[in-house]
Amino acid sequence: MASRILVPMDDSNHAEQALEYALDNFPNADVSVLHVVGVPSPMMGEATALSLADNLDEAAAELADPAFERAREIANQRxxxxxxxxxxxxxxxxxxxxxxxxxxxxxxxxxxDWSRATRQFLVGNVAETVSKRAPVPVIIVR
Incomplete structure (x- = not known):
């Protein structure tokens, strides 16, 4: 049985559903939520903001905070x-x-929720890439 679960989370409904799935189906596992900031975007806004920050770690944590707040809400409900x-x-x-x-x-x-073409062009399909390259089992939640 899995004892350590990694749940990557952005601001999408699918990411929330993935966290709910992990918490519900792995009740005894330690769950870590990963939020990645500085991802490419059409205008490079987040990446540019990070590059201009005086303290990269603080700026990244600030950008990740909304996703973590939602993740904590989901965890607290359970x-x-x-x-x-x-x-x-x-x-x-x-x-x-x-x-x-x-x-x-x-x-x-x-x-x-970027357009599919934009998402594919800029960052590729994250779920597909992770499922092909991860050294551990990957569960993709719809």
């Missing part, structure tokens, strides 16, 4: 605790780089 991790850069790479520290990755089928 009387569970979660750990939170801030990643910087490309989401798939950040997830895969941490994967060996976990037994399973649970992630949403689709990320933030």
């Amino acid at each position: 009387d569970r605790e979660i750990d939170t991790i801030v990643g910087i850069g490309h989401p798939a790479r950040s997830i895969i780089d941490r994967a060996e520290n976990y037994d399973t990755i649970v992630l949403g089928a689709h990320g933030a």
Whole structure:
């Protein structure tokens, strides 16, 4: 049975469903929520903001906070605790780089609500990339 679960989370409904799935189906596991900031966007806003920040870690934590607040709400509804991790850069790479520290990755089928063409062009399909390259089992939640 999996004892350490990694749940990558952005601001999408699928990511919330993935966290709910992980908490409900792995009741005895330690769950870590990863939010990756500085991802490429059409206007490079978040990445540019991070590059201009005086303290990169503080700026990244501030950008991740809304996702973590929602994750904590979901965990509190189930009387569970979660750990939170801030990643910087490309989401798939950040997830895969941490994967060996976990037994399973649970992630949403689709990320933030960009157009499909924009998402594919800029960051690729994160779920597809992670499922192909992760060294641990991956559960994709729809």
